Amino acid sequence: xxxxxxxxxxxxxxxxxxxxxxxxxxxxxxxxxxxxxxxxxxxxxxxxxxxxxxxxxxxxxxxxxxxxxxxxxxxxxxxxxxxxxxxxxxxxxxxxxxxxxxxxxxxxxxxxxxxxxxxxxxxxxxxxxxxxxxxxxxxxxxxxxxxxxxxxxxxxxxxxxxxxxxxxxxxxxxxxxxxxxxxxxxxxxxxxxxxxxxxxxxxxxxxxxxxxxxxxxxxxxxxxxxxxxxxxxxxxxxxxxxxxxxxxxxxxxxxxxxxxxxxxxxxxxxxxxxxxxxxxxxxxxxxxxxxxxxxxxxxxxxxxxxxxxxxxxxxxxxxxxxxxxxxxxxxxxxxxxxxxxxxxxxxxxxxxxxxxxxxxxxxxxxxxxxxxxxxxxxxxxxxxxxxxxxxxxxxxxxxxxxxxxxxxxxxxxxxxxxxxxxxxxxxxxxxxxxxxxxxxxxxx
Numbered sequence: 001x002x003x004x005x006x007x008x009x010x011x012x013x014x015x016x017x018x019x020x021x022x023x024x025x026x027x028x029x030x031x032x033x034x035x036x037x038x039x040x041x042x043x044x045x046x047x048x049x050x051x052x053x054x055x056x057x058x059x060x061x062x063x064x065x066x067x068x069x070x071x072x073x074x075x076x077x078x079x080x081x082x083x084x085x086x087x088x089x090x091x092x093x094x095x096x097x098x099x100x101x102x103x104x105x106x107x108x109x110x111x112x113x114x115x116x117x118x119x120x121x122x123x124x125x126x127x128x129x130x131x132x133x134x135x136x137x138x139x140x141x142x143x144x145x146x147x148x149x150x151x152x153x154x155x156x157x158x159x160x161x162x163x164x165x166x167x168x169x170x171x172x173x174x175x176x177x178x179x180x181x182x183x184x185x186x187x188x189x190x191x192x193x194x195x196x197x198x199x200x201x202x203x204x205x206x207x208x209x210x211x212x213x214x215x216x217x218x219x220x221x222x223x224x225x226x227x228x229x230x231x232x233x234x235x236x237x238x239x240x241x242x243x244x245x246x247x248x249x250x251x252x253x254x255x256x257x258x259x260x261x262x263x264x265x266x267x268x269x270x271x272x273x274x275x276x277x278x279x280x281x282x283x284x285x286x287x288x289x290x291x292x293x294x295x296x297x298x299x300x301x302x303x304x305x306x307x308x309x310x311x312x313x314x315x316x317x318x319x320x321x322x323x324x325x326x327x328x329x330x331x332x333x334x335x336x337x338x339x340x341x342x343x344x345x346x347x348x349x350x351x352x353x354x355x356x357x358x359x360x361x362x363x364x365x366x367x368x369x370x371x372x373x374x375x376x377x378x379x380x381x382x383x384x385x386x387x388x389x390x391x392x393x394x395x396x397x398x399x400x401x402x403x404x405x406x407x408x409x410x411x412x413x414x415x416x417x418x419x420x421x422x423x424x425x426x427x428x429x430x431x432x433x434x435x436x437x438x439x440x441x442x443x444x
Contacts (some may be wrong), residue, residue, distance in 0.1 A: 001210070004266065004393050006168050006170065006233055006234075007232065007234035007235075007247060008011070008164050008167050008168065008231050008232070008234065008246070008248045009231070009232055009233075009234050009237050009244045009245075009246070009247050009248070009444060010229050010230065010231060010232075010244065010245040010247075010248060010251075010353050010441070011109040011160055011230045011231075011232045011242040011243060011244055012104075012105040012106060012107075012108040012109025012110075012111065012228075012230030013104070013105055013108050013227075013228075013229055013235050013245065013344050013350050013353065013354075014101035014102055014103065014104030014105030014106075014108065014178070014226075014227065014228040014229075015225070015226075015227050015347060016039070016059060016077060016097045016098070016100050016101050016180075016226045016227075017036060017059065017223075017225040017227075017337050017347055017348055018036025018037060018038075018056075018057035018058055018059055018060070018223050018224070018233075018336075018337045018338060019034060019035075019075075019336060019337060020036070020059075020060055020068030020074075020075030020076065021037040021043065021059070021075055021076070021077050021100065022075060022102070022104060023104070023108065023350060023354070025074065025075040026075070026182065027340075027351070027354050027358075029075075029336075029363050030336055030351065030362045030417075031360055031363075031417035032417070033336075033363055033365060033415060033416055033417070034336065035206075035207040035210075035335070035336050035365055036057050036058065036059075036060070036223070036336060036337050036338070037056065037057050037058075037206045037207055037209055037210060037221050037223070037336075037337075037338050038053055038055065038056075038058055038206050038207070039055055039203070039206055039383055040054050040055060040056055040058070040184070041054065042064060042075050042426060042435050043058050043064055044058075044063065046329075046367065047186060047360055048186060049228045051186060051189050051190070052204040052258065053189050053193055053198050053199075053200055053203070053222075055202060055203055055206035055209055055221060056140070056184050056221060056222045056223060056224070056338060057210075057221055057222065057223025057224065057225070057338025057339075057340065058184065058223075058224065059077050059097070059174035059224055059225055060075065060076045060077065061077050061078070062076045062077065062078040063077055063078070064076075065165070069168075078101070078120075079096050079100065081096060082092075082094065082099060082100045083099060083100075084275075084283035086408050087098060087099075087370075089158075089426045092135055092182065092296060093182035093224075094180045094181055094182035094226070095180070097180045097182060097224070097225060097226035097343075098178070098179075098180035098226045098228070099179075099181065099252050100226065101226040101227055101228040102176055102178070102180060102228045104228070104293075105176060105228040105229060106143060106422055108230070109193065109230040109232070109242060109243075110122075110231045110240075110242065110243070111174070111230065113399055115172065117173075117240075120395055126222075134213045140210075142355040143421060145249055145397070147159075147163075147166070149162060149179070150192060150342070150430030151342075151361045151431055151435045152342065152433055152435055153294075153339070153342060153344055153345070153429060153430065153432065154345060154429040154430060154431035154435045154436060154437045155179045155341075155342035155343070155345065155431070156179035156227060156342060156343050156345030156346030156347070156348075156349065156428065156429065157345030157346075157347075157349065157429035157437035157438070157439055158253070158345070158429075158437050159177050159178060159179050159321075159345075159346065159433075160177045160178065160229060160231070160248070160251075160345070160346065160349055160439060161251035161253070161363050161439060162177075163176075163177035163231050164176035164177075164231060164248050164251050165251070167231060167232070167233050168240055173232065173233045173236045174230065174231070174232050174236070175230070175231040176228055176229075176230060176231075176388055177228065177229050177231055177346075178226065178227045178228035178229055178343075178346040178431075179226065179227065179342050179343040179344075180225070180226035180342075180343050180346075181223075181224060181225065181226070181339055181340050181341045181343035181344075181346065183222055183224060184222060188222065192220075192222065196219070197219055197220060197268065197298065198219045198220060198221070198222065199217075199218045199219035199220065199297065200218070200219070201218055201219060202301045206221075207365075208365065208366050209221050210334055210335045210336075210339075210365070211293060211297055211335060211364075211365070211366035211367065211368075212293065212295035212302055212332035212334060212364050213295060213302055213306065213330045213332065213367050213370060213371055213412055214294065214366055214367050214368055214369055214370065214371060215369040215370070215371040216368075216369060217297045217298065217299060217302060217371070218297075218299070219297065219298055220296040220297050220298055220338070220339040221297070221334075221338035221339060221340055221342040221387075222338060222339060222341070222395065223334075223337050223338030223341075223344075224340065224343075225337070225340050225343055225347060226343050226346065226347075227343060227346030227347035227348075227349065227350050228346065228352060229346070229349065229353070230247070231248060234247070234248050234444075236309060244266050244422060244444050245353050245354070245356075245357045245440045246353045246356045246357055246443060246444065247441065247442050247443070247444045248279055248440070248441055249280075249281035249283070249440045249441070250276070250277040250279070250280040250281025250283065250436075250438075250439065250440030251274065251277055251280055251437070251439055251440070252272070252273045252274060252275065252276030252279070252280060252438045252440075253435065253436065253437050254268075254269045254270075254272035254273040254276065254436045255269065255434050255435060255436065256269030256272075256434040256436065257270055257433060257434040258415035258434055260297040261432075262300055262301070262304075263299060263301065263304050263305075263430055263434060263436075264304075265300075265304060267304050267305070267308035267311065268308075268435060269308075269311075269317060269430065269434055269436045270294075270304065270308035270428065270430060271308040271311060271312050272436070273428070273430075273436040273437055273438040274308070274309075274312055274426060274428065274438045275312055276438070277437075277438035277439060277440045278426075279438060280440075281424075281440040281442070283424060283440065285313045286313075286440060287330055287423070287424050288313065288424050288425070288426055288440075289327045289328065289329065289420070289421065289422045289424050289425060290328070290330075290331075290355055290356075290361050290420075290422050290425040290426070291313075291328060291329070291330045291331075291352055291425070291426045291427075291428065292331065292332070292333060292348050292349075292354070292355070292362075292381050292425065292426070292427045292428065293305055293330055293331065293332045293428055294332075294344075294348075294428040295332035295334065295364075296334055296339045297331075297332075297335070297339075301430070302332075302371070303371065305428065305430070306371075308407045309328075309330060309410065309412060310410060313328050313410065314359045327410065327411050328410050328411065329361045329411045329413050329418065329422075330410060330411065330412050330413065331362055331363055331364045331412070331413040332347075333347075333348055333351050333362050333364075334364055335363075335364050335365035335366055335367070336362075342348055344429060345362075345427065345437065345439075348427050348429070349427045349439055349441070351427075352425045352426070352427040352439070352441050353441050355422055355425055356423070356424075356425050356441050356442065356443055357443075359419060359420060359421055359422050360417050360418070360419055360420075360422075361413050361417060361418045361419075361420060361422065362369075362417050363413050363414060363415050363416050363417050363418070364412065364413060364415075365415065367412065367415060368414070368415075370414070372383065376428065381390065422443075423443050424441075424442045424443075425440070425441050425442075426439065426440055426441075427439045427441070
């Protein structure tokens with residue numbers, strides 16, 4: 001089984017997010033420009049009164065009893081529907097989220113009873129902790145090797161990329177890959193607030209708080225949840241007539257240990273992870289249609305990623321200033337969910353897979369005043385490429401924009417989703433300490 005001959009496809013998805021639970025429920029909320037960021041008090045009562053930050057991306061729970069247009073409680077989490085009472089009592093919240101997402105993914109992949117599947121070749125990777133991995137393997141009777149990943153905000157992406165390689169190297173045919181995070185706790189808020197990483201100006205207007213690429217962005221919003229994908233060897237998936245969402249073709253990693261929290265100001269880490277993922281996928285930058293950016297809504301982080309994207313995906317304009325024949329769409333779905341830290345790369349990979357599958361680019365909410373000036377006076381991206389891109393901000397209303405006219409190479413999708421052909425997409429994840437990963441998903 002040669003390394004480069006085994007293809008990996010996505011056959012199952014599971015989501016627990018601030019927009020709700022279930023991949024298609026969450027996707028519909030996302031592309032209809034809904035936001036899962038809200039005030040902490042209704043769900044976490046008498047806990048955050050002294051915190052300067054009083055908002056988060058919070059999973060909707062049936063126990064919240066909050067006003068909802070979904071009168072039947074669709075999309076709300078009730079762990080008693082997923083776990084036995086004894087299991088629920090002994091598992092930490094992030095483990096519960098991981099199990100819920102994993103169960104969804106297995107059901108979505110039509111693997112409920114694993115009939116006809118060699119359980120010695122079914123494994124899990126990186127969903128939160130060793131407890132999660134053991135629980136998942138026990139629940140689904142997978143007996144293959146397991147693997148745990150903990151790499152800050154890149155955990156989810158690393159988990160998926162590592163799972164890809166397990167299959168490529170012939171160690172498994174099916175992998176459950178993803179990540180889970182339950183960070184809503186006063187200590188987490190205090191620590192990130194001490195680092196000046198959290199926005200504090202939107203406690204009364206939480207839905208406007210996460211605004212990647214916008215000139216008024218002031219920090220990220222903590223979110224909770226989990227995402228799990230079923231990755232499967234292509235021939236194995238075909239043999240059981242599995243539904244295939246997309247192919248995972250590339251995985252790139254880099255390290256740029258510049259600062260405890262900041263990426264390297266020259267953008268080299270982001271540039272290298274994206275370029276290495278494309279190299280592994282045997283693709284060129286101009287083949288990419290969509291990038292799900294890591295952009296968390298911090299002033300420096302977003303600017304550095306923007307400049308890295310502009311450098312790697314530089315497409316020169318024609319001399320007669322005609323419309324470009326190719327453009328790349330960029331958005332950050334953290335505007336709708338907040339930043340799920342270790343789980344971010346997992347849920348955003350699922351959003352990227354669905355973007356490829358559905359030919360819809362999800363929007364960046366609250367992108368009202370695009371920050372075209374990155375304010376990085378020390379940036380040295382010209383060592384990689386000369387950036388000559390211009391910008392267009394597509395979308396000023398909610399709903400899906402069909403057949404837009406493009407005049408730019410890099411199109412930052414604002415406020416409403418956009419229909420377009422997406423054959424190749426990248427999901428970026430960049431973590432504290434300079435740990436970076438990019439994943440390339442394509443149509444099969």
